[in-house]
Amino acid sequence: MYKVREFETKQLLHGGDYNPEQWLSMPEILDKDIELLTGAGINVVSLGIFAWAELEPEEGVFNLDWMEKIINRLWKNGIRTILATPSGARPKWLADKYPEVLRVSPDRRRMLFGARHNHCLTSPVYREKVARIDRELAKRFGSHPGVILWHISNEFSGECHCPLCQDAFRSWLKDRYTTIDNLNAAWYTKFWSHSYQSFEQVESPSPLGEIALHGLNLDWKRFVSEQTASFIAAEREVVREYSDLPVTVNLMYYFTQLNYARLAREIDIVSWDTYPAWNKWPLVETAEDNGFWHDVMRSLLKKPYIQMESCPSATNWQGVSKLKKPGLLMAQGLQAIAHGADADLYFQIRQSRGSSEKFHGAVIDHYGGADTRVLSEVSEVSEALKKLTPVVGSRTKAGAAILFDWENIWAMEDAQGPRNDDLHWKDLTLKIYHGLCRLGLNVDVIGEDADLSDYSLVAVPMAYQFREGFAEKLASFTAQGGILLTTFWSGVADGTDLCYLGPRPHGLVDVLGLRSEEIDGLYDWEENELVRAQGEDTLNIESLRGPYTCKYLCELPRLSTAKAVLSYGRDFYAGKAAVTRNTYGEGSAWYVAAHAGQEFFDDLMEYLAAEAGLQGPMGGSLPAGIQVTERTDAEHRYIFIQNFSETAWTVEMPAGEWKPLYGNPDEPLPVYGTLVLESI
Amino acid sequence: MYKVREFETKQLLHGGDYNPEQWLSMPEILDKDIELLTGAGINVVSLGIFAWAELEPEEGVFNLDWMEKIINRLWKNGIRTILATPSGARPKWLADKYPEVLRVSPDRRRMLFGARHNHCLTSPVYREKVARIDRELAKRFGSHPGVILWHISNEFSGECHCPLCQDAFRSWLKDRYTTIDNLNAAWYTKFWSHSYQSFEQVESPSPLGEIALHGLNLDWKRFVSEQTASFIAAEREVVREYSDLPVTVNLMYYFTQLNYARLAREIDIVSWDTYPAWNKWPLVETAEDNGFWHDVMRSLLKKPYIQMESCPSATNWQGVSKLKKPGLLMAQGLQAIAHGADADLYFQIRQSRGSSEKFHGAVIDHYGGADTRVLSEVSEVSEALKKLTPVVGSRTKAGAAILFDWENIWAMEDAQGPRNDDLHWKDLTLKIYHGLCRLGLNVDVIGEDADLSDYSLVAVPMAYQFREGFAEKLASFTAQGGILLTTFWSGVADGTDLCYLGPRPHGLVDVLGLRSEEIDGLYDWEENELVRAQGEDTLNIESLRGPYTCKYLCELPRLSTAKAVLSYGRDFYAGKAAVTRNTYGEGSAWYVAAHAGQEFFDDLMEYLAAEAGLQGPMGGSLPAGIQVTERTDAEHRYIFIQNFSETAWTVEMPAGEWKPLYGNPDEPLPVYGTLVLESI
Amino acid sequence: MYKVREFETKQLLHGGDYNPEQWLSMPEILDKDIELLTGAGINVVSLGIFAWAELEPEEGVFNLDWMEKIINRLWKNGIRTILATPSGARPKWLADKYPEVLRVSPDRRRMLFGARHNHCLTSPVYREKVARIDRELAKRFGSHPGVILWHISNEFSGECHCPLCQDAFRSWLKDRYTTIDNLNAAWYTKFWSHSYQSFEQVESPSPLGEIALHGLNLDWKRFVSEQTASFIAAEREVVREYSDLPVTVNLMYYFTQLNYARLAREIDIVSWDTYPAWNKWPLVETAEDNGFWHDVMRSLLKKPYIQMESCPSATNWQGVSKLKKPGLLMAQGLQAIAHGADADLYFQIRQSRGSSEKFHGAVIDHYGGADTRVLSEVSEVSEALKKLTPVVGSRTKAGAAILFDWENIWAMEDAQGPRNDDLHWKDLTLKIYHGLCRLGLNVDVIGEDADLSDYSLVAVPMAYQFREGFAEKLASFTAQGGILLTTFWSGVADGTDLCYLGPRPHGLVDVLGLRSEEIDGLYDWEENELVRAQGEDTLNIESLRGPYTCKYLCELPRLSTAKAVLSYGRDFYAGKAAVTRNTYGEGSAWYVAAHAGQEFFDDLMEYLAAEAGLQGPMGGSLPAGIQVTERTDAEHRYIFIQNFSETAWTVEMPAGEWKPLYGNPDEPLPVYGTLVLESI
Secondary structure (H helix, E strand, C coil): CCCCCCCCCCCCEEEEEECHHHHCCCHHHHHHHHHHHHHCCCCEEEECCCCHHHHCCECCECCCHHHHHHHHHHHHCCCEEEEECCCCCCCHHHHHHCHHHECECCCCCECCCCCCCCECCCCHHHHHHHHHHHHHHHHHHCCCCCEEEEECCCCCCCCCCCHHHHHHHHHHHHHHHCCHHHHHHHHCCCHHHCCCCCHHHCCCCCCCCCCCCHHHHHHHHHHHHHHHHHHHHHHHHHHHCCCCCCEECEEECCCCCCCHHHHHHHCCCCEEECCCCCCCCCHHHHHHHHHHHHHHHHHHHCCCEEEEECCCCCCCCCCECCCCCCCHHHHHHHHHHHCCEEEEEECCCECCCCCCCCCCCCCECCCCCCCCHHHHHHHHHHHHHHHCHHHCCCECCCCEEEECCHHHHHHHHHCCCCECCCCCHHHHHHHHHHHHHCCCCCEEEECCCCCCCCCCEEEECCCCECCCCHHHHHHHHHHCCCEEEEECCCCCECCCCCECCCCCCCCCHHHHCEEEEEEEECCCCCCEEEEECCCCCECCCHHHCCCEEEEEEEEEEEECCCEEEEEECCCCCCCCEEEEEEEECCEEEEEECEEECHHHHHHHHHHHHHHHCCCECCECCCCCCEEEEEEECCCCEEEEEEECCCCCECCCCCCCCEEEEECCCCCCECCCCEEEEEEC | CCCCCCCCCCCCEEEEEECHHHHCCCHHHHHHHHHHHHHCCCCEEEECCCCHHHHCCECCECCCHHHHHHHHHHHHCCCEEEEECCCCCCCHHHHHHCHHHECECCCCCECCCCCCCCECCCCHHHHHHHHHHHHHHHHHHCCCCCEEEEECCCCCCCCCCCHHHHHHHHHHHHHHHCCHHHHHHHHCCCHHHCCCCCHHHCCCCCCCCCCCCHHHHHHHHHHHHHHHHHHHHHHHHHHHCCCCCCEECEEECCCCCCCHHHHHHHCCCCEEECCCCCCCCCHHHHHHHHHHHHHHHHHHHCCCEEEEECCCCCCCCCCECCCCCCCHHHHHHHHHHHCCEEEEEECCCECCCCCCCCCCCCCECCCCCCCCHHHHHHHHHHHHHHHCHHHCCCECCCCEEEECCHHHHHHHHHCCCCECCCCCHHHHHHHHHHHHHCCCCCEEEECCCCCCCCCCEEEECCCCECCCCHHHHHHHHHHCCCEEEEECCCCCECCCCCECCCCCCCCCHHHHCEEEEEEEECCCCCCEEEEECCCCCECCCHHHCCCEEEEEEEEEEEECCCEEEEEECCCCCCCCEEEEEEEECCEEEEEECEEECHHHHHHHHHHHHHHHCCCECCECCCCCCEEEEEEECCCCEEEEEEECCCCCECCCCCCCCEEEEECCCCCCECCCCEEEEEEC | CCCCCCCCCCCCEEEEEECHHHHCCCHHHHHHHHHHHHHCCCCEEEECCCCHHHHCCECCECCCHHHHHHHHHHHHCCCEEEEECCCCCCCHHHHHHCHHHECECCCCCECCCCCCCCECCCCHHHHHHHHHHHHHHHHHHCCCCCEEEEECCCCCCCCCCCHHHHHHHHHHHHHHHCCHHHHHHHHCCCHHHCCCCCHHHCCCCCCCCCCCCHHHHHHHHHHHHHHHHHHHHHHHHHHHCCCCCCEECEEECCCCCCCHHHHHHHCCCCEEECCCCCCCCCHHHHHHHHHHHHHHHHHHHCCCEEEEECCCCCCCCCCECCCCCCCHHHHHHHHHHHCCEEEEEECCCECCCCCCCCCCCCCECCCCCCCCHHHHHHHHHHHHHHHCHHHCCCECCCCEEEECCHHHHHHHHHCCCCECCCCCHHHHHHHHHHHHHCCCCCEEEECCCCCCCCCCEEEECCCCECCCCHHHHHHHHHHCCCEEEEECCCCCECCCCCECCCCCCCCCHHHHCEEEEEEEECCCCCCEEEEECCCCCECCCHHHCCCEEEEEEEEEEEECCCEEEEEECCCCCCCCEEEEEEEECCEEEEEECEEECHHHHHHHHHHHHHHCCCCECCECCCCCCEEEEEEECCCCEEEEEEECCCCCECCCCCCCCEEEEECCCCCCECCCCEEEEEEC
16 A cells, blocks of 8 residues: 655646747747746746657666756746656657557557557556656656656546556456466356356457447446556656655546556546636536546545646637636636645646647737736736635545445446446436535545444445445444435445346345336437435425426335335336335435436435535525535635636625635625635 | 148247257267257247268268168257258368369359358269268158158359359340340440350459449349259259258348349248347337348248247357347247248257357357256247147238348449448338237338239338339229339339339339439438328328428429329428329339338328228337237137237237137236237 | 530530440440430530540540540531540559559558549559540541530549559648748648658558548648649640640639639539539529529639530439429520530440449439430420520629638638537528528639739638738728628638637738627537617617527627627627618628527628629529529620529519510419520
């Protein structure tokens, strides 16, 4: 188990990715950069992410002087450096000399050199060459006072199916299953006569061969995450030879290829890159979606993290790239701090002149003058972050948690089941999340392996995969007084995607007081409704009286001890229970059989929060678009209030005594406005 | 020519695919299966379809004892076995040791092991290994009293482009054309300078090379069907060495890759797998579409057949999988019997725990208890089938036939012509079919090679390809008093897709009394109309007065002896004839120039049926959704009345004396309800 | 620099592609062809385009006698021959013996033989074999009195990535950049560490490797055009050894793979193939779009050209193929003449019996009789063309020009920028074109390399790429009194797709009196509006008062000396300038910041034409669908008036004295009607 080295900062960080290697032949540009950055209050940059070809122009020939000059100069001007290892994009000479570093695609074709992230993470040659350049960097800069953090590689993604990876996969499977019979049983290979006689016969999934052996697919995804984690650990250990600085990797929005919960175990601090499509959908949705993913990231290590990339104006890779409206840059930056980040960084500092990202927004654009809207708004953010210095290091405490488990998503999406067109797990999860946010509650987003002892309310929507011990953990949580919320399509399969036999949700039949019998798929144009349950063994709750709509999937439970709260209103299962509550030990276990609408989840979460004794700092429920979060340190509470609605909002001050750290509580909070209060 | 061995059964079969090899390590499951199946009245299962890896775990090492135990035990419990040859999915050791058994895709890449149906049917090694396991099975079980039928392989599909197949294709072409000049002429290779100098130069169609040489494409499809037929024959002959039992292969819904008319010549009884998307579209459409395909299957050998697979609840591979509403399982099962089947079987008996079909509906689900809706409905079906025992072996006699010819569809869809977006041949065919069903008439669905002597009314919609002798057969049929219905886009090309020169429809110009001059494509958003023809040489029919809409394709005929019944209402061809009738010999030949709407075909088929002297058992036309079919044996007529409408229907009894075999004629027939009457 | 040999004709040409090699075994067909063609007034055919296999059935064995017979016979019957070199489709023996002639796709797979245009244009073997057959043809027919023009190959397209092409590409790059450092700088390879150490490392773009190195992509496209031009030149020089006849290549509609401006430098006369989807969209749009592309083609060499292919009835490759309505064949043919063509040719003379184009419309169809609508309309066109003989050789003089530059389109579409979903450059260009056509003005369509001295009004919409000297040329044009129209997204990048630093549009900041600061992408469902500018430094023009809608992209300029005419009406940039005018030297420079609607461009172009002193022959603006163009020779002016509206139009005669060459000016001009006037 890796022992974490804490990242410490005295100020909120503000800066971004910087690529001076592109401008070495234009020193006047580098001069201008220092002038513009210091003028705008930037205090940190990330260096060297794609600089390998400049740092090692030929194999074994290192050229680090230019970087030292840059780091020194930045440091002298009050700008610190997050130093990247350059393994996210390798030089052409490396690919040409050692073709094994090039990935092989699922259809078994060796890629050519190009783009980035196109290297085999298994390749011993690649690991050796990466270690060599990393060692040079660590030796030279690992103790530099201006360098504060290692940024390992960049946005890990993808997979390789080369012979080296096939061998590594087989070894990994041997470690996991010991015998081929165990593997055959776990993957259920008797289906379609696919039994293996030896580990050597296993091939990674391929459109040319196996794509629907779910156990294989699931283990392959696990292996890819393990291989990536091992690559991160290897880079980390190399820089550790010469440097005590903490390390991070930058993660990405809704990225489900890699198990971030696994990767997070190899690093000291989480960082991530966020590019919401602001003003494409209703503002409140985009803001809440972004907030959710901030919570995912913070919950990975349950401590402050870094917003490593965000766009200072318009991206260049979306179908339509919109300018950020005035004030949105500030709102986006402070949303990160509100959710527990200690850093607000951009991609990128200076716009490149050529290649694929030349039109991606930047703090300094092609025009290059100081009189731009972006530079002016960046300066304002710098001012705001200075005012918020007291929150540095403070934590986010949550009494409620929602499940978001990478392995569960892998298994659920891969299985061919009642709704292949779209399971809608994402919007179901966000509906529950919204129901909690609207109460001003902090929310953690957790995996099945999480410790539940901090929470009084836990929601596990569409927990299709129940890994070993999970049902027991939920039962124990409930028995000890917790409020548990489950839904349809839960407890279906084990950790190898083998369906549980007997009643389901597996292991929760007593806790929930029911078993699910059938599940019905609804076309996009169909819906059913949830109405107040009638008859005996029902529980009528005034604030949950419906009717509510429901869509997509409708499960049909048979109740034992559970009480029906709502039942279906239509189709042949009209009158059957659809929402139930069961008392279990000291707690209660709820079950929602169908994908209900937002109104239902608003009402339900309000009821459950009350049942769990949770209350947000603002008391009752908030208008749509008003986001409230809280950070806490040994002495103070900090409340962040942001307006992502379409109109200004007159803030009602929370109970207690507060002083404003940022913003004016006496004025209506404008759209994109933020108010930060500190407890007195 | 293969001599058929008749399949005989004393009872209607009820059962499905069963995979006990998945449960050998859990004997309690196998015990439970017997208990549940006998309790539900199941009387047959299909065994061994995907069991090769269990039957021959290593090359030449056979393990058939477990299967013998299962067959014996089933037999003792009154359940008979349809025994599969396991060639539908081969073991991994076979693919690893003999890579030639793996298919090569059209883009010339050798597949990896995976999925199923991924074997080269040409490979001598594959044929030899299949023969060996088939022989073992036939020796051991070919005379077992509990085994009643051979199920050869499974759902044949796909094609292979390996060097062995290329050679076999070239040999097949040499047999067909004798000289390369003949092939060049047939394929019209002078176009774009594609002439071959020798058969050795021919390559199968490929996205890397030729894809638009229609003669090549057509012959390749024929070759693939021939190769599949030859593979079936080879398996059949092997089991014949030790077994007198009849053989079947299970065919699929709207499957046009393989010419089923060709495959049917190698088997004793047809069986097929049907998975309608019930409750996705209007019920009446789905039921009629399924009924059409039942008629296609029955017409292949013109005798009772087997519904080999259907889903007992929801599938797992559709975009959205809906539960079967109560009563639908019965309706679907009895629809098969109504159209001439003697068996109603399911996929699958017990749901697998893992891999790609683990959520496909099954008679016994993961829960595994007896108290499920599916088991209860399956039991009801068993009861109904017992009551219908008298219909076993009875035949379906039809006086009307519709063309559905695989080669015609291949040629028509491959040719680039007036409407590449969609020719809409399928809905045109179903409109004519509906026009006949609504009169309660039995309908055969036939190919160009069929004998027409049983019919007084024959419809040949969009018969683009006129193979040798077809025009003459239609002419002779008409001359002898038949009523012939033809449409636009007919008689265009010969059997090698070479366009006929001179007037068309080729060979029918005198029969129809016209030639077609031009054909106009209409966009999806365009339509024209058919109105009563004006002027001389017209024939006004009171029940065909229009106006009717028409879409997609409008052909412009020039009449000689034909009389115009309807003409176009719009566009530059307003006033030109669109529907015509010509007296020819003792019969009459109709021509419909455009893709008219359902109302037109309802009126037309009613008129033509009367002209042909055809009348259904219920007299006039039926309400939408009411399906009536008839079976007959030496002594009795059996009328099946099914309600696939949205409301109950009060049955009006047919003329004559009848007793109910199933259902109560005194009560309204509910939705999904069936009434079966036996003549007294 | 290639020296042009002028093509001369005394009559307007009327004919098409003819493939008698398909009918050599049916001499009665060849007889019938002569009868039907002479009867219909056809005076020219294109021969031999796909005849290689017939001309050289085995390597080195030539068979040209049949062609000589055909040419002689045509000549005797008054039909001249455009003789093709057969390199557009090679024989199978050539591909089999020399696999290097087969293309390699971007994913590095060697194609199989098939289709056409599947040959490597770099291959020395292919060039040698082509030269050999070309030489035979030139020797035999190069001085034949019936042969009037060489048709080099056919519809060039596509690219090859084989090793020979890779080498040629590297050599071409070495010539262009001299040093690898120059290439690295031009392609900005420091981005993502992609620096090359040598030219040998460069690989063409591939989905397996680099796809987003825009400098590479752009140079690859240039190389492909150069390689095609060099192939054309090589064929031309071979036929020149024995023949003094001019050469052409047939180009295609909206074809942007190859730089036609580059190809045109190798030929004597332009020809092109046009297949508008008549009656799919509103008639006026289709006609204007086709007219635009006629102008593109004429402007390539600024002299009469050939409509080499068009469809005499319905195509067979569109999604839906519609018949040509009566009169449309005439309208389409005369539109070519109206825009400056001296020839109206069809694909094809006789419909093939087989293969992929067997249902493409033809002058003689499968039926083969004389009594068809097509033959009758073709005869009418012959009559009309005879009446128009005086216009042969006359020129089209235009005072206005619009930019359509292949390299600009390549660069702009490849760059990932503010709107990847669709930049809408095509409809923007057509809006400006429409604004000019509606005034009855002739319009040239030019590239950045064009000489501007003929024009008083030049529009350069979305000129993203400013190659060296272009900004200076525009500045000089304006300074000398020209009216310049520019738009958003202009002057962004240089000729290697490297963004200009500093203010933009690069080099035009003073000319336009502004710099653009930001650009906003709008989703398809969004729009803004343009309203009259308010306040100081504005210029209010009565005929440009708006409001107008605008969509897709909105640029935000900061004005220096420019006057705002219109400003944005909505969003955070409401009130900012959107349409500006700046006086520069003797001229004026206009800038349109957003993709405005047609109404705006109608009003603007009317204003600008007046400012530029341009007036059409009909005086004011024309109703939608009425197209007016003018040709001129030493003695006469010829005005063509065509009606592509939905109703007849009463022609108002232009000022001056005119006599009708075709059509009757005293009758209303019907839909599809044409009136041609000659000055007296």
